[in-house]
Amino acid sequence: MRNIDADRCLEATVELRHLEYFVAVVEEHGFTRAAARLCVVQSAVSAGIRSLERELGARLLHRTSREIGLTEAGEAFLPAARETLAGAQRAVDAVDRTRGGLRGLLRIGTMNTVGSIDLPRALGRLRRAHPQVVVRLGTRPGGSRDLAQALRRGELDIAVLSIGGPPPPGLLIAPLESRQMCVLVPAGHPLAGQEAVRLADLAGEVFIDHPAGYGSRTIADRAFEDSGITRHVALEVGGSEHPAAYVREGLGVAVVATPRATGPAGVSRLLIADADLHWQVCVARSRERAASAAALALETMLLDHEPGSNS
Template sequence: MDVRQLEFFSAVAGELSFTRAADRLTIAQSAVSAGVRSLENELGVELFDRSRRQIRLTSTGELLLPKVRDALDAVNEVRDAAQESTRAITGAIVIGLMTSVTLVNVPRLLGLYRTGHPGVGVRLRAARRGSAGLVDELVSGELDLAFLALSGPAPTALLAVPLASSPMVLVVPHGHRLAAASAVDLADFGAEEFIDLPPGYASRQIVDDAFAAAGLERRVMIEVSDIGTAAEYVTNGLGVALLPAFTAQDAPAVHRIPVANLPDFTVYLAAARKRRALAAVRAFVDLALSADEARARRS
């Protein structure tokens, strides 16, 4: 049994696909399949049920996965200790992020990070189930860090630092009865038809929580998974939306109206509390926080 076999198993368990795991590890699928099969042969167990169209973990695989990820963390800690004497950081980190959320300039951060730490490989994973999915992947060990949004306090399982915020606004089309309003309350438009993201996305949770606290109901008629496109549905007269202001900044033929008693949409950099932060992770966090402080000084 070697570390690479454990890395293959962890990647396939995270993706539930040998193809996606191979893409994530940037190696041939045949190598991943052979490595996992070799590990199964050495352990004398099956880790994956391959009898269906999509593979899934066996009960034994589910039992072993947390232990394998703990073992990989321990190996990385040994690498960290060895690197402290040379001050050269190597390894790999996996970062989750929300597509179309541009409050934090992630490409710029990654460029600066690569320049400062060329020996570290960085893999990005887009949120597949909104911020709720990113939280789950941090806790399970599939991600080292994530840029995510939260509704309310951070879960106790996470360490989360706020980086940037945007007010939530009501987005309505030209000609709407509220288009000229300077500000509105939830009760002013609760009867409208809404465009929103699916449950699990932070902006959706912020709005759902606010309506629940006000004792109001609303009708979500259209759900879109990309926050960057939601305002386009408003432009075309398909409903109204409550969105972070930055997402509707360039949308044509809409009005953005401040809403009373609605929390801001805030992006956090988060990690799992139970996992020891490796040198490569600490270096990225330090860079992100220093960049945020510099941005705050300029503004």
């Protein structure tokens, strides 16, 4: 396979929009979704990628009827393409600051549940202050773990996530909210009448939790592992669902962040006597890449949030 020649790259008239097309195709896993994201026709994206590969003298993408994959040259080119686009955005930001406004694409990742953080309100403030900033908001299947990885890879500019231990390497983390974790059991459970339980009291129980990678799951898994207790998670619920409804039906017990409101009927909430577990919501961005002005503006608005009372 042919590698990208350094001298040829220096001479190539690579256009920023072609870099944007390439990154979008990779992140969206296809030309159709990339075109929709960029608000251009698919033929323009395809032509742009062909032009980019012609200028570089290397094939960047494997194209099949089912999937799009990176070649070895594409793998090498992707981080530099992202950094070039980020540098171009920083140049635009510098000019925009002199005119009192910001623009460009802001890629935001978020958990399904962010506690009392009013993310829609922060995004509304951002839109009113900087109407030319285009917001792209999404989640990741693996929760906070996948969000952190996406930040490190440069796929996201900023994210609201949960940290279940030391901050991941390569990220700048700012806490937004912290809640103590508790145990939920069905009303008829033998432990339901107690105010607090020890982790050992839960040995042998069937657990309901979010999938691996979610912040609360990571915290609970680590606590039981550190205590030498094997925990069996028999039912994993989606990020937008709360385990409490499943606990109420007697399908298991759950370790969750303490809700601000009283739990649902049919469920008892117990404190954890021998472990100080906290679910922390944070705003995060890459330590390795300079943040865009729009990302910094949103971070400031999130840090200025006023906790709500309905979550």
